[in-house]
Structures are given as structure tokens and as C-alpha cells.
Amino acid sequence: MTTESTTEGTTEGTTVRFDTKIAVLLREDLEPWQRLNVTAFLVSGLGSALPEVIGEPYADADGTAYLPMFRQPVLVFQGPKETLTTAHGRALSRSLPLSVFTSDLFATGNDQDNRAAVRSTPRAQLDLVGLAVYGPRNAVDKVLKGARMHP
Incomplete structure (x- = not known):
């Protein structure tokens, strides 16, 4: 991590600029509950596969332990279906860690069925409603070109 002057986060008065970025891109036509889900x-896919994105556990002043969370902000973007398709291709071409959520997953009720739904669909036919990507800041910015920050 390098320290530079930005508005991303502070550590004891020092502003921190992360060399990497965690970003989620959602299809703009999702219902609010769908966006959150x-x-x-x-x-969860990024956190489980990339231990370097997870910080240290938390504890309050009484010593109550809490689970660790991401060590940096998660930026959420939105765009039309075409933007997701393009971003998906860009992330794959850059070999960036990527998780996907397709429209089929709204009709399933468990992990096994979720994975089967994705596996049954060729990559070019995935009906993407969201993706998460992690990597060097500039590479993630290029993947997300054309998307806009979620309101």
C-alpha cells in the first residue's frame, strides 16, 4: 500500500491510496433488493478466494471479537447489460479475479443449483446481472470503462 493524497481513506491523519481496487458492477435495471443480494x-467470492483483500479481525473496547472485513473500500458501479458484457470480456482478457451473478440465479435456492445454472450456459450467452472484479487499480478502471458509480 502506498500513501498519497486522495480521498479514499485515512489512517491517523494520513490519506491512503490503494494500489488495487475492489469493484462491483450491477445491471442498472435490478430491483433494490436484487442489487443488495x-x-x-x-x-463473497472475492473474499473467499483472495485472502489478501481481507484485513485483520475487529474487536471493540470490551474485547468482543468481530469478523475481519475487506481492507479497502468496495466501489459499486452500474450500467446497462452491454456494459456488463463488455466488462466481463475485459476482465477475462486481463486475467483478473472475477465473480459473476446471472439472472438464472434468482430462480435457484442453493449453491449447487447456482453453480449448475452458470455451468450450463456458454460464456457468450451468460445473462449477467452483476460481476465483481479485483486487481490493479488501472486495470480495474479499464474493465469498468463506460460504467457509472451506483447512486
């Missing part, structure tokens, strides 16, 4: 599922 998809985001939670997508980032």
Missing part, C-alpha cells in the same frame, strides 16, 4: 454474493 447480488452485491453480497459477488463480494
